[in-house]
Amino acid sequence: MRRIAITVNGAREELEVEPRQLLVYALREQLGLTGTNIGCDTSSCGACTVHLDGQSVKSCTVLAVQADGREVTTIEGLASDGALHPMQQAFRDNHALQCGYCTPGMIMAATSFLEEHPSPSEDEIRHGLEGNLCRCTGYHNIVKAVQAVAGAGV
């Protein structure tokens, strides 16, 4: 077992983890942050996307020990002062989710993408989100939601 410290959604957390423990399981099962979902076992679907030091990563491809001393933001840490993050609001306003399972990962990927590409074209949005799969929406409204946030200049 290894002792690690991660800052998760602004709070310092100390954990004992097995060296093989994936970050996603540390978040879900040790810290109770179940908003980050698991959709595959091949790093294909992106449901488990979180921010690690501000960059989006698939938390099933990161060992918990690799996050030692670093900052993690999950979907639970995105809203502030009781108000939805603009991307969360845009997903709701544009009906960019149905079953909601891919949604936390999709929102985390989209916010990270927009930070790197503040004024993306539709094509850039689609390619920027290619690591996140959705089976319900056909992506149409997800693209619209990201465009809405980009257009609002947030």
Place this chain on the structure above:
Amino acid sequence: MATVERPAKFVGTSQLRKEDPELVTGQGGYVDNITLPGMLWVGIVRSPFAHARIGSIDVSKALELEGIVAAYTGADLEFAAPLVMAWPINAEVKNPPHHPLTKDKARYVGDPVAVVVAESRAIAKDALELVEVDWEPLPAVTDIKAALEPGAPIVHEEFGTNDAGSWIMERDSPAPRRGPSAPFFEDPDLVKIKEEYYLARLIPNAMEPRGVVVDPNVAMGEYTVITATQIPHILRTTLAITCGIPEAKLRVIAPDVGGGFGSKLEAYPEDAICLALAQKLNRPVKWIEERSENYVATLHGREMVQEIELAATREGDLKAVRVNLKASMGAYMRLITPGIPMLGAWLYHGCYECEGYDFQYTNVFTNATFTDAYRGAGRPEATYAIERAMDALARELEMDPVELRRRNFIATDKFPNYTIASGLTVDSADYHGTLDKCLEVLDYEGIRAEQRSRRERGERKLLGVGFSTWIEMCGLAPSRVLAALNYIAGGWDAATIEFMPTGTVRVLTGVSPHGQGSATAFAQVVADQLGLDYDDIDVLHGDTGMVPFGMDTYGSRGVSVGGVALFKAGEKIIAKARTLAAHELECAETDLEFEHGNFTVKGTDRTANIKALGFNSWTAHNLPEGMEPGLTATHLYDPPNFSWPNGAHCCVVEVDQDTGAVEIVRYIAVDDCGVQLNPMLVQGQVHGGVAQGIAEALYEEAIYDEEGNLTTGTMTNYLVPGAPEIPSFEIHDRVTPSPTNPLGVKGIGEAGTIAAPPAVINSVVDALAHLGVRNIERPATAERVWRAIQEAQA
């Protein structure tokens, strides 16, 4: 009493979803988020062979692992009965016992043979590696036609064949068809075509894999099963039978469920195994499916070989359709496996007139994962065959495919309630209207001109345009029809409306949505009907402990069965409230008008608001003689007919002749699902359905090798499309209200998956038709398209 101010109408507006605030903030309650005190983890030992006799199973090494609690084989985990199969289509059907843990042999890669139970997820996973099975591998067969050859490996030896029985319309359909097809195929003056299509096997890939938590109440002998399912009510019944626990002791909860598409419309081995383990160990247990496990353990869809023949006059009048299918069951009959092809039986002549019609299918066992309902179930298969064949007929007759369709559409003035050639009665439609709208949006002439111009200029990127004028039967289903089809349950649904003392209203529905947004749409219906605030209405579902009766969500039935049940419950509420209002206002019931939640004595300002009546009904201080307290009502609604949505879809593609790569340039959908409760939700259903249909046409295919190994066993080699592979959609509608129900609604959940595959493949073939290409098997991968071009030119 003051009148309540409220918007004029919620129905027909795109209300934002009630479901979303939790889901966008990571507060969704999916089954894997549940942890109970003392909970154990379950792992399933699965067969690595497609077909193998089980010599012995040794769990002793697994039991030595620290943290392991138990391990069982099929021989020592007992069940009261095999898993339930609910659709024995006729006396011919072969229904081998499907034990949750197979006892004698494994019949597909992934067949459960043993189970381990441990204190943690990781220990359970480690223990799986330590279970030793003495396998005797047998030859396997996964191809439909090969499975019917003499000498093929037999999946279930007791039958001596892999032929699992046939269903023949002439013999088995309760609805007489217009006439036999044979005379038309013997008529020398008619043009005939015969097409054969292979529909690839598909893996549903709901984003949430399956999972089950069972919480036993040892003292009471009660069990709560929390499972990622579309069908908590049906599952309660099947688990009661398989595990021998009466329904009164079983509570099945579908929590937030991360997509279904049919893959969670099932009575799975794992549900029964986890219930049996909780019973045996008296501790909560949890099983969560991994994605690679999902690829073999969760139902597959669609695999079939289709033969479709059309007979038509030289002028293009369709006269007869004859269809013969061979459908893969996989290794077992699951909940409704043998009936899936039948769900398309009446639709293989599409929305066209014809005189002669014959349809039959044969079910075939193979050493592959069992198949069952996948989004559309039977209807995408039918639509694919007829819409592809109509294009083939158009080419044969050298007619424009649009003109051929128009010529044969059932005329709009035949409705309402027209009995189509296959024998069922379609309630309403305007096929010309939807196609006209589609062509208007498309600029058909312009596209054809551009297509010709590219061909003439010798451009390497060719343009193709394909149509799918689709029809389906959904809103499953009238119970009497189900009886005639040998389905062993009903097709009704239930709804309850309860006025709470503080003025909120609780709605219970027997349907079990898992992404559709039914809670939003249903609240809109109730808000309008009873004159309530949308925010005061809570719609609850998916818990048999709270909603005792229901038939759950599948077959585009949520709104057209569950929604109508709710509206009927609302009528009962109004009737009771009217009686109470007349009592309070001291007038005759007939003197009362009900509008915006207020009962008003005609011609006066004396009024009683329904919320106040709800409260007064609860206090019961002053009720009319004989009236029961409480403003609540339940209605169980059995639909008198199926629901008959339809539409016209068009796909425009660019095909690169040099690489075979297909790019969708435009996708237009004009759908008619009757009255739309919430257009935003309707469009969302179409988007997702079309994307799945495009995936089916261009990307997805489950492939088994000769030994029966699934070679597309992970998300890295089974191509679920991402955002770059899917185009933006152009979504339009027509509204032909259904005369069958008071809401005027039809279903929309499966429309896209039904419509899209033939539109896409027709467009690809259209792009290459001048080169001599006539067919491309789906998925139309770049390699397949390139090969088709080479073969046509050879």
